[in-house]
Amino acid sequence: MSKTLTAAAIAAVLATPAFAQGWYADVGYQTLGFDEDEIDVDLGAITGHFGYQLNQNFALEGELGVGVKDESFDVLGTDVDVELSYLVGAYVRGQVPVSEQLNLFARVGVVNAELSVEGGGFSESDSETGIGYGAGAEFMFNSTFGIRGDYTRYDIDDAEADAFMIGAVFKY
Template sequence: MKKALFLLTTGLLAAASNVNAAETLSPSIYAGASAVYVDYSEGDIDMDLGAILGRVGTQLTDYVALEARLGTGVSDDSLYGVELELNYMYGLYAKAGFENNGFYPYVVLGYTKGELEASYGGYHENASDSDLSYGAGIDYAFTDRVSGNIEYMSYLDKDGYELNGFSAGFTYKF
């Protein structure tokens, strides 16, 4: 699945980079924020965390954007007395998509680094990891400058655990 999505995303990015100059925008800068429902799963363990995520990006063409994101946890979860929280996550991503009547469906491919903290009875353990990340979403333009979006991302998938997220937010174009 991961390989198929990677190949699909790579193909879309390659196709989008070959657009004619007449179809390209002058690069525009945008910023936004999202509320993220984060799912941590490892074997039979499934914990739900909350995060906020900020993003800054540039729309290079009608089809391709580059984005930097930074997020932090805002709600924790506990299981069997062990509390889990997301300390931070950040990453760099490429987005490929197309506009259609105000909607902009897209795929995302990039890199995420994050840190989780587990605590139990006064003992704290931090663990950070990074991985190739991928996902898909859709933006909807409310105005020329303001859009809303929803997105699903697989942030980390390694060493027997997964960190996935579903987000909803907004973006403002400068």
């Protein structure tokens, strides 16, 4: 009897749709590439998302990124360091479940980021607000754990950045 109950419990967990209504979070590594005035800057961040899936097609999502990889380059013989202090955002996410395991999504929202620049006795830090938009996919191994990959374009003031992220997803 216990083998039957165990098998039934495992089947119920595996049959639960991974994209049902509820809370989710993910965390991963994000690369950000800025191409500003013929200077390429590549930064890295640990980024997480926390959201609520309203139904199978819509979610509200928050984003927090903290810089972990800075960029240094030479400008007229002076070393200049650029770092991402933080990036925060709030998004509306539209999604299409392709199967019970695969979900494709697109998102758009408002973001705020702070960059710091130092070099040659100069130090400046500035935060700006703009928009973020992009698309990605989630693949769920079961109803509570999966992976996420996405592309986001940040258009903040006069700066634009292309970001790619891969991370682990946790559904509650």
